[in-house]
Amino acid sequence: MTETTDRQYGRRAVEIGGIGRNVATNLRRLRDARNLSTRDLSALLAKAGRSIPASGITRIEKCERRVDVDDFAALASALNVEPSHLLADPALLVIEVRIASGGVDR
Structure with a gap:
């Protein structure tokens, strides 16, 4: 929809x-680094008590949906990252992925 139509x-x-x-x-980079689909992340959020449908996650990643503070905290928790990440x-965020052997892959 155009802005005029929205109004x-x-x-x-x-x-x-x-x-x-x-x-x-x-959000997209961290989700991808953890090999989580939007459905997987949605299920993690629901288990934690904060439901965001997979389509909502996609809309957040496309900048089509705002994130409120409760969503923000739940997303950080579900992704197991500090909110500051x-x-x-x-451009400054380094994502480390730990593999089963205990090494680090960057």
Whole structure:
């Protein structure tokens, strides 16, 4: 929908700022690094008591859905990262993946 159409239906267009874009990018990178589908992450969130459907996760990653503070905390917890990792500049975020043998793959 266009912004004009959104207003006709009483909705505002979603506006995502720089930090929101960082969260979107880092969410996707962290999810991919853990080999989690959007459905997998949605199931982890539901188990923790914070339901976000897989389509909602996709919309967050595409900057089409805002993340409230409860979603933000639940996402960090489900991904087992400090909340600051979601907020960080994606160019500066280093994601380490631990493999079963105990080594680290970057």
